Amino acid sequence: xxxxxxxxxxxxxxxxxxxxxxxxxxxxxxxxxxxxxxxxxxxxxxxxxxxxxxxxxxxxxxxxxxxxxxxxxxxxxxxxxxxxxxxxxxxxxxxxxxxxxxxxxxxxxxxxxxxxxxxxxxxxxxxxxxxxxxxxxxxxxxxxxxxxxxxxxxxxxxxxxxxxxxxxxxxxxxxxxxxxxxxxxxxxxxxxxxxxxxxxxxxxxxxxxxxxxxxx
Numbered sequence: 001x002x003x004x005x006x007x008x009x010x011x012x013x014x015x016x017x018x019x020x021x022x023x024x025x026x027x028x029x030x031x032x033x034x035x036x037x038x039x040x041x042x043x044x045x046x047x048x049x050x051x052x053x054x055x056x057x058x059x060x061x062x063x064x065x066x067x068x069x070x071x072x073x074x075x076x077x078x079x080x081x082x083x084x085x086x087x088x089x090x091x092x093x094x095x096x097x098x099x100x101x102x103x104x105x106x107x108x109x110x111x112x113x114x115x116x117x118x119x120x121x122x123x124x125x126x127x128x129x130x131x132x133x134x135x136x137x138x139x140x141x142x143x144x145x146x147x148x149x150x151x152x153x154x155x156x157x158x159x160x161x162x163x164x165x166x167x168x169x170x171x172x173x174x175x176x177x178x179x180x181x182x183x184x185x186x187x188x189x190x191x192x193x194x195x196x197x198x199x200x201x202x203x204x205x206x207x208x209x210x211x212x213x214x215x216x
Contacts, residue, residue: 011052015075017042018049022072034065081109086146088114088171090162091153092122092132095177099151100127113145138162142169149173156180 021041025033035046053059056078060066076082087110089100099105100112117123118135125132133141142150150166152159152174159178166174173189176182184190
C-alpha cells in the first residue's frame with residue numbers, strides 16, 4: 001500500500017463514501033456492485049472510483065463488478081474500521097456532549113473512554129456512564145488509558161495549549177472542532193473541522209445559486 005502521506009484527503013473521504021454506499025447495498029440485498037453503481041450514488045465517474053480503489057490493490061472482476069460484502073470489508077480494513085480505537089473527548093459543552101452521546105461512533109469501532117472539562121459543575125458527573133474528569137488530568141489519563149485519538153471541542157484561545165498537552169501524552173491523532181488551526185508535529189495526524197467555514201460555504205452557494213459559474 002502506498003504511504004498514507006501520498007494519498008490525498010479527497011481520496012480517503014471518497015473511500016468513506018464508498019464504504020457507506022456498500023453498507024447500504026448490502027442491507028438492500030445486493031451481492032455485487034459496479035464502479036458505475038458506486039459512481040452514480042456519489043455523483044462521481046466510474047473512472048474516479050476505479051482510480052481511488054487502485055491505490056490500495058486490485059478489486060473485483062472486469063465485467064462482473066465488485067462483491068459487495070468483500071469490498072466493504074476491504075475498504076473497512078483500509079480505513080481501520082476492523083479494529084477498536086480508544087477515544088478521549090476534551091470539552092463537554094453542547095457540541096461535546098452531543099458527540100459523547102453519539103452511538104454510531106461505537107458501531108464504527110471508536111470507543112469514547114474519557115471525557116474532560118474544566119467546569120467544576122461538570123467534573124465528577126457523567127455522560128452515558130463515562131465520567132467527566134478534570135482537564136488537568138489529561139496527561140496522566142491519556143497515557144494510562146492508551147488513548148489513540150482525541151476529539152477537541154474547546155474555545156479557540158485554549159485549544160493550542162491543550163493540543164500540546166495531548167501531543168506530549170503520545171496521542172498521534174486529533175480531531176479539532178475549535179475555531180482555530182492548530183500547530184502539531186508532523187507525525188501527528190490532525191483534522192480541523194470548522195463548522196463556521198462550512199456554513200459560510202453554504203451561504204455563498206445560496207447567495208450565488210442563480211450564477212453557478214461563480215463557484216465552479
